[in-house]
Amino acid sequence: MLKLENLDVAIAETGEIRLKNINLTIKPGELHVLMGPNGSGKSTLANTILGSERYKIVRGKILLDGEEIQNLPPEERVKKGIFVSFQSPPEISMVNYMRFLKSVLEAHGLDPDEKRIKGILRKVGLDEEFLKRDVNKGFSGGEKKRAEMAQLLLLKPSYTVLDEPDSGVDVDSLKFIAGTINEILSRKAGVLLITHSARILSQLPSNFMVHILVDGEIRATGGPELVHRIEKEGFGS
Ligand SMILES: Nc1ncnc2c1ncn2[C@@H]1O[C@H](COP(=O)(O)OP(=O)(O)OP(=O)(O)O)[C@@H](O)[C@H]1O
Numbered sequence: 001m002l003k004l005e006n007l008d009v010a011i012a013e014t015g016e017i018r019l020k021n022i023n024l025t026i027k028p029g030e031l032h033v034l035m036g037p038n039g040s041g042k043s044t045l046a047n048t049i050l051g052s053e054r055y056k057i058v059r060g061k062i063l064l065d066g067e068e069i070q071n072l073p074p075e076e077r078v079k080k081g082i083f084v085s086f087q088s089p090p091e092i093s094m095v096n097y098m099r100f101l102k103s104v105l106e107a108h109g110l111d112p113d114e115k116r117i118k119g120i121l122r123k124v125g126l127d128e129e130f131l132k133r134d135v136n137k138g139f140s141g142g143e144k145k146r147a148e149m150a151q152l153l154l155l156k157p158s159y160t161v162l163d164e165p166d167s168g169v170d171v172d173s174l175k176f177i178a179g180t181i182n183e184i185l186s187r188k189a190g191v192l193l194i195t196h197s198a199r200i201l202s203q204l205p206s207n208f209m210v211h212i213l214v215d216g217e218i219r220a221t222g223g224p225e226l227v228h229r230i231e232k233e234g235f236g237s
């Protein structure tokens, strides 16, 4: 169980509070959807779960199966089974994608088997040729998102935060991304999906929970009906 308990989070550099009293519990196999206006703090929350040093937890806890992890560095959190996909995945020069994926697997104590890597790349609809290219360099927006899904399938984390994996992707990419999320949910991973659109949700199990973040606070929690209300009425802010 991944539990956020009474979290207040500030921008490390300025001390400005960006998230207030966040409480959220994600159990194995559960899909939670986080929606909210631009600038409401969704990516801040994703980065806080990962342990980015740009953000400082000023109150509250992050618990992974009962263990406090809010003071652990990102690599330790990742080793414990937390995966956070970036809204804008970074480009890495001079490192080809195969070498990168192998080193990620090795860092997790997993077998850096080339055959498996190639199989998973096919699964997310990326050509093997991508493995020869620098990480994310010149990848299109949709290709970057698919590449993140490949990492997700390789690493099999217990809890995953996906920051707008569906933004700017075409219908085919969307299918691969939804397929990946369905696969990890069926393997009992817990998922927090940040999105602006109901489009991806129609391809996912319909028993998800929705949380609406406005101005750094969760203002409403409910089922899929909340998404339809937001689509019709907006966030009311
Ligand atoms: N490192 C930082 N330094 C200064 N301001 C920051 C920093 N990180 C986030 N912010 C500010 O905090 C607010 C929340 O940003 P965040 O990226 O979490 O929003 P978001 O909900 O993900 O928005 P979007 O839907 O546009 O992705 C914004 O006003 C942003 O400018």
Ligand SMILES: [Mg+2]
Residues within 6 Å of the ligand: 042, 043, 044, 087, 163
């Ligand atoms: Mg964001």
